[in-house]
Amino acid sequence: KIKICSNNRGNTVVMSPDDHESVEQADSRNNGVSLDNAPQKDDSVGTSQEVNMADDTRPTPPGFRFLCCLKFNNNYNATGWALDGSARGFLINSNLYLGFAIVKFATYAADPSGVTDPGDLKIYGFKPSSILTNMQFSVGLISAILMPLVGSVVDHTPLRWKIGVVTASILVLINGFQIAVMQSLWLAILVSQGAQFLVYTVHNVMQFAYLPELTNNVQIMTKYNAAFNSIQFGSIFANVLFLFVVALIYDPTVPQLAMISQTVVTVYLTVTFGYAWKYCFNKKAPFSSVPKGSNILTVGFKSIYNTARRIAIHEKSLMWLMISIILSEAVLNSFPVIFVTVMSSWIGLNAKEMLTSNLILLACALPGSAFSVALAKRFNPKVAQQIALSLWVLSIVLGSLVIYEPKTPTPYVYVTSLLWGTSYGVIYPCQRTLWTMVVPPGKATEFMGYYVFCGKILEWLPSLTFSIMNELDIPMNFSLMSLSVFFAAAIISISRMGDFDELMARAKTGYVIRVPDEVERETLP
Numbered sequence: 109k110i111k112i113c114s115n116n117r118g119n120t121v122v123m124s125p126d127d128h129e130s131v132e133q134a135d136s137r138n139n140g141v142s143l144d145n146a147p148q149k150d151d152s153v154g155t156s157q158e159v160n161m162a163d164d165t166r167p168t169p170p171g172f173r174f175l176c177c178l179k180f181n182n183n184y185n186a187t188g189w190a191l192d193g194s195a196r197g198f199l200i201n202s203n204l205y206l207g208f209a210i211v212k213f214a215t216y217a218a219d220p221s222g223v224t225d226p227g228d229l230k231i232y233g234f235k236p237s238s239i240l241t242n243m244q245f246s247v248g249l250i251s252a253i254l255m256p257l258v259g260s261v262v263d264h265t266p267l268r269w270k271i272g273v274v275t276a277s278i279l280v281l282i283n284g285f286q287i288a289v290m291q292s293l294w295l296a297i298l299v300s301q302g303a304q305f306l307v308y309t310v311h312n313v314m315q316f317a318y319l320p321e322l323t324n325n326v327q328i329m330t331k332y333n334a335a336f337n338s339i340q341f342g343s344i345f346a347n348v349l350f351l352f353v354v355a356l357i358y359d360p361t362v363p364q365l366a367m368i369s370q371t372v373v374t375v376y377l378t379v380t381f382g383y384a385w386k387y388c389f390n391k392k393a394p395f396s397s398v399p400k401g402s403n404i405l406t407v408g409f410k411s412i413y414n415t416a417r418r419i420a421i422h423e424k425s426l427m428w429l430m431i432s433i434i435l436s437e438a439v440l441n442s443f444p445v446i447f448v449t450v451m452s453s454w455i456g457l458n459a460k461e462m463l464t465s466n467l468i469l470l471a472c473a474l475p476g477s478a479f480s481v482a483l484a485k486r487f488n489p490k491v492a493q494q495i496a497l498s499l500w501v502l503s504i505v506l507g508s509l510v511i512y513e514p515k516t517p518t519p520y521v522y523v524t525s526l527l528w529g530t531s532y533g534v535i536y537p538c539q540r541t542l543w544t545m546v547v548p549p550g551k552a553t554e555f556m557g558y559y560v561f562c563g564k565i566l567e568w569l570p571s572l573t574f575s576i577m578n579e580l581d582i583p584m585n586f587s588l589m590s591l592s593v594f595f596a597a598a599i600i601s602i603s604r605m606g607d608f609d610e611l612m613a614r615a616k617t618g619y620v621i622r623v624p625d626e627v628e629r630e631t632l633p
Contacts, residue, residue, distance in 0.1 A: 169387035178339070186322045186332060188388025190339045192276075192315050195380040197340040198347055199279065199308070200444055201466070202366075202373040205351075206286060206301065207240050207448040208462060209366040213294035214239045227581070237453035238578050241571040243298060244445045247305040248568030254306075255564050258313050259557040260408030264398045268314050269391040275311035276381035279304065283374045289367040313560050318389060320544045320556050329544050330484045333537040337477040341533060345470040347372060352463045365459040412561065425606045425614070426546065430562050432601040433539065436497060437563035439594045440535070442570040446588065447528075449574070451521070454514055454584040461518055468522050469529035476533015483534070489542035490608040496535040497602070500595045503527035508589035546615045570594060 180186035214236040218229040483492035507524035547555040577587040
């Protein structure tokens, strides 16, 4: 028997059932462009034509017509990406309130009587205000070590989809356990948070591997990234607004707010993760087989070492871009935990004030995403990213000066939320668009692995810096200001990247970054 189907350009493709995996693999290596009878025209620089993976060969998912703005021209993988991103946004937002409760519990555990001076409190040898950043440092370091192994699983096995399903399920279970927010379980909840961060990191890799395969058009990818960002922050905004209304009616304590939030996020994760991974994301063939003489446990580490060495020697522009992403992502991934620590221990916000601060932050992130699209139209992706990084430097410095003392008046705190929310909304679409535009043809999955690895390799450093400064009794606003150094260094690094159009041209012809042991030099593709 043969299967006859139509691709997204209306041409007919005839294949036998046995050819399905090879077609999937070819599709993956072609940046998501469907197979044509006619020769393909390279459209990676960006034209008016949208090139994407339309999934016409798959049946329409149930209820798909009701998803409104999530259809993405029937690109089901894009729909899955948006739903998964929305779920992750709920998860990050819920962690804010849970982290707030953990700090409160740790403070009480250090001094149940409440008579000790707050500056002298210790729990397991550290200040209660360092408990979250210490956990973030530990987990971030473990994640950086494990990333090459996770990346090799994505590259060399067909398990991307299965691991995505498993990690999504584990995240649902962990958050279900964390509904039991109480003093007696605070240490268990803290440990489960650490486990959740590790699982979340692996899940992130599985999801991001799909991103560059959605389209190879610059304008379409920019719109996709802006839409993903808006959907994620919009979903979080709706969640915070719901919790805010509940807080107005019920006036919960911080632990009670965390319990309500965990209940909501567990239900939401079950629905969105379930639909995205059952109906939207498709299974993928391995990017390549494990090289001769290597195994799945070591090939990722060898690949990272060889790739880094070749990039440092032959591709200086790409090297500076990767360094910039390493520095900026380190802060962006650490910032939610540091934000909770500052707002709970330095400012001392209550549940309502925390919700209001978060609501303002998210409300400003939505127009920030729209601003990123305007930047991409006015400038090339490199310049847009430089502007986004500069905005973060400005917002961190100004925000640190605004909250100049403990128990800073609440209206001042809301100003910092406005600054940080706008910065968050701008940077993610700019940064992801810049990276996806320098991916060479056929190397989408591999390069997205590099992107995620760059985001995790130094994730532990800002938390460690903050914890050390906090333990040395340096005021928290100055500890917060230290984060601007990472963004400033990222600006310097990306400035050394050179001409963006030249790097785009290099991406089209192939980078000199992969040299197998038995070959002296090999170019991509």
